[in-house]
Amino acid sequence: MANVIFELKDVHFSYMGKYPALSGIDMTIDKGEKRAIIGANGSGKSTLLHLLDGLLFPGRGTITAFGKDVNERAFSDQAFSRDFRRRIGFLFQNPDVQLFCPSVKEEILFGPLALGEDKVETRRRFEQLIDTLGIEELLDRSPHQLSIGEKRKVAIASTLIIDPEVLLLDEPTAGLDPLTARHIIDLLVRENASGKTIITSTHDLHIVEEIADTVSVFSRDKKLVKSGPSLEILKDIELLQTHNLVHIHAHRHDGRSHVHSHEHPNHEHTH
């Protein structure tokens, strides 16, 4: 069982006890996996990621991470809490929420400072990240005055800087221009190739095949309807149709090859 990172058993969650957001989720996520969570608006994707990050806790059912139970009590143990935070990074859907420091530089360094990370190593990763993301000139700006895409890049930098084992990504490419989206996906895929587990919630079926080997589809009644290899799920038009994901997919069929028709031109530009 050393390979299992998350294990969810019959997980239920509702906000304030009256707005259901997840119901009866069973799921296992392995180390090094690329997993996509897809589903219509309001199907519980973000809620699931909050639960995996130990920010919300199931009303019923259990979640284990790295073989340990994730519940409120566990987080009162500081050693557990630090270890957990260091190993899991969460990119929030709304970058406005994630950016709370007065300047971009402080924002990116918040995590390592809070966790007491090694200074030299942090410095190295910092330089590397601002270079990869091209955010050098934003360092002295206020995060809330940036454009959505710039905010997202800063949020990505502040998540990646602690070098977590697991990345929870809530719609990482929403609001990004195609080239930037391309960069971000390449970056995430590289992180996965170097051993990180990446779990991405998205509506964008264009990116699913690249950022996931396994896809889990959530329904509007907040249930997990199907998990399977990404190619298999992407071919299942009927399934996608019933879960509001189809029109993007149909669009993809315009070309000859239904999977690569859109990604290829960009690939050639960036490499």
Added chain:
Amino acid sequence: MASAYHSNFIETSINAAVSFLKESVFSDEYASKKGFLQSIDPRMKLATSAIFLLVVLFSGSITVIIYFYAVSLALAYLSKINLGFFLKRTWIFMPLFSIFIAIPALFSIFTPGETLTSFEVMGLHLIITRQGFFAASLFVMRVITSVSFVILLSITTRHFELLKVLRIFGVPQMFVMVLGMCYRYIYLFAQVIENTFVAIKSRAGTDLRYKSGRHVVAWNIASLWYRSYRLNEEVYNAMLSRGYDGESVIFNDLRMRLADWLWGLAVAVMCAVPIILKCKY
């Protein structure tokens, strides 16, 4: 389009207020110029500003205060701040203070003493006393000079540096965080007002009716408070997610240079000048 002019009145004045707010609170324009105060380490700048303020607030001599006012103007000049802009920013608060404090103080009812001049308004015999005149001018100069130093500090320093310095000086993280959030909300607030007007215009054309405009603004403000509540909760989650556990987190990359210490010394000398010249403080 004759009515457009009228209905635009609220819009123009609100827009003017918003852009004033943005310009004076959020603009980094002066903070990023290469002037004198901009080059001083923010810690030293905050400390020396505090000294100036204390001296001005506790000095009872109008000569000394005028001397410090001159110092603030010289500093503004050395920091490449447009003097017109600076004077406008500092004197703008004056009318409000004057009406409630300075003007009443002029008269014998509030400040008894020797008669300087007297006149009659609507059958009231009013006497301006010499003591009243001095009290009022002292008050006006003191307010203007203190406001000048505060504005100098705030427009030559980026706001995140100020917050950082507060942290370094030991102000609790939560307090500084709240200040930072206030700043964010004011920004958000200014933006909501601005966007609301753009949105109304794009839907209703320029002929904005006062009532409907007010309604939309009110609704937006209500939703802003709701949003800020949700935001707070989520921001806290985001902090937790990145390892925040209630311990304070300071990122200190400031370096004090010789020039900063020299400036500190210079301020001490400036404050000593009135004593050396045997002025009463």
